[in-house]
Amino acid sequence: MGATFRDSLNWLHTWTGIVVSVLLFAVFWTGTICVFDREIDRWMIPSTRLVHSGEPVLIDGLREEALRLAPPAAPWAIVMPNPREPFIWIGYRAATGIERKLFDPATLAPLAPAESWAATRFFFPFHYTLHIKAWDIGMWLVGFAGMAMLALCVSGVIIHRRLFADFFTLRRSRQPQRFLLDLHNTSGVLGFVFHFVMAFSGVTILASIYFPSGVWAAFDGGRAGYVQETYDVYSRPRLGQPGGPLASLDAMVATAREAWGGLGPGIVRVFHHGDANAYVEVRPSIEAEVAMRSDPFFFDAATGGVLYRTSIRPTTQIQQFLTGLHFVQFRHWTLRWVYFGLGLLGCLLIATGLLFWLESRRKAHAAAGLSGVRIVEGLAAGGTAGLIAATLAFFVANRLLPPGASFLGGARYELEIWIFFAAWIASFAWGWLAPRRAWIDLCRAAAALAVAAVLLNIATTGDHPVRSLIEGKWAVAGMDIVMLVGAALAALTAHRLQRRRAQSSIDKLAHQGGVSP
Amino acid sequence: MARETSSSAPVGAGRVVLRVLAIVVGGYVASAALVAAAVASLRLAGVVSSDAFTLCSILGFLVYLLLALWAAVERRLPLLVASLVLLTVGGAGVAATAALIGRP
DSSP states (O other), X not given: OOXXXXXXXXXXXXXXXXHHHHHHHHHHHHHHHXXXXXXXXXXXXXGGOOOOOOOOOXXXXXXXXXXXXXXXXXXXXXXXXXXXXXXXXEEEEETXXXXXXXXXXXXXXXXXXXXXXXXXXXXXXXXHHTTOOXXXXXXXXXXXXXXXXXXXXXXXXHHOTTHHHHHTXXXXXXXXXXXXXXXXXXXXXXXXXXXXXXXXXXHHHTHHHHOHHXXXXXXXXXXXXHXXXXXXXXXXXXXXXXXXXOOOHXXXXXXXXXXXXXXXXXXXXXXXXXXXXXXXXXXEOSSSSSSOOOOOEEEETTTOOEEEEOOXXXXXXXHHHHHHXXXXXXXXXXXXXXXXXXXXXXXXXXXXXXXXXXXXXXXXXXXXXXXXXXXXXXXXXIIIIIHHHHHHHHHHHHHHSOTTOOBTTBOHHHHHHHHHHHHHHHHHHHHHHSHHXXXXXXXXXXXXXXXXXXXXXXXXXXXXXHHHHHTTOHHHHHHHHHHHHHHHHHHHHHHHHHHHHHHHXXXXXXXXXXXXX | OOSOOTTTSOOOHHHHHHHHHIIIIIHHHXXXXXXXXXXXXXXXXXXXXXXXXXXXXXHHHHHHHHHHHHHHHOOOHHHHHHHHHHXXXXXXXXXXXXXXXXXX
């Protein structure tokens, strides 16, 4: 679309960036915080702030409870504890959706219910569906953003004239435009491989959604056929005759554990319970290796005999490796922090790109009477700083709402989500109403909310960072410390922006004073 | 990067719309047709369905990326549109033919 190859890619980079930036930032931000999704869960669901013992857990004692909870004929599952999720839960399909009941793995005593979707049920699905389920629109939008990110990565590198030199260039110029571009280039170059790999692995996870043409050509049964053939899933139909009582689940787990070379189970699922054809699936834990392995064992529910062992084809293992690379469920704390840091760098990359677009057009648009800058200014403030403030409002709401709270028919977890969206919408509105001040105000709001979240956590649970550290509640301590550091950074940013604003109005006054006698 | 070049480019609104459609829709539809053609052909050649799909869909995203980038830089718009249409129709044709042979 330009005179030269490079101009065309510049055009592509600029306009793709400006169109998808807010969506892309939302996906990157939720993805980044979901690196620590289980840790956020521990913070938001205090009853699960247990310390993982590492001992193998026996679950036969939960069989009766599960049979009592799950409606007849519906499948149910026991999810096993691990260091990041140090509790057991029974999941079953109820009229209202999937219900979860939590248990202490040491005593099998029930724990207080979650009453929050926290990160694994709110931010994680938001990351790839935006919580828009109709016709998979959310997934398609995120997929579009992922492809746009790939195009932005490639075009960004090509239009960048002095890639290597700029790697070492960060001019702390007083001119915001220059500084923003340097920051955009540096974060883009530093995180290039990570951002490209994340965008690419992200879209491949949902390949069966994005390429229905390929699914049609490959599998006779559509998407169900895809899942069945690719992941070698065993199933057998209900027989309609009553079956024997459920055999020992612990014995099945032991059989699977031995075959997996000592690897523990992640999840135990029971299908058609009570029926003569009832069967049990035991899936391995996914924290031992990068690839998201899924080679479960299937047992007869009444006899405990092995019915089937799934074998995953090498090609599918490539897919599982890409998925695992993206999901970062493997146990490696250093890498987890690197993912978090590079994710934040991606957020910085997107935000600085957006702001550079604004700064480089501000004067021209004002002169030409165009409204583009004003519209994007509100979008930028709400879509970046506003989303961060809304996330923190979500945490604060979690600590403020009492157990069992409900309002206008919304359960406690829904109230948290309403507050998140209300805060986010309000920050967009503020971005449009007060564009020159919105950034300062949103940074201040974020700083205040982060400090409030930490204080409210101390007030409601007594877990101050020092106590969390001493008691080994790393997730809670880490969450509090990250929020305090974030609050300091947000306050510093607000202070800097305020000073620059004051400086520029002084400059303007001096300039006017010089011109008019 | 700092310069804004798009305003100086001699283009009309219609051509911009066509270009954007070529990048977003044309590139996708062509790559989806090529994925279907490759999967159906591999399956006909005896490759296991899940292997064919996994491999071709992963490569399909790269094909879409390349087509989208090409659609942004190719100056001859008629050539671009014709190529994308040809890839789509050709891919769909191959996929349908292979499926007909494979599934009588």
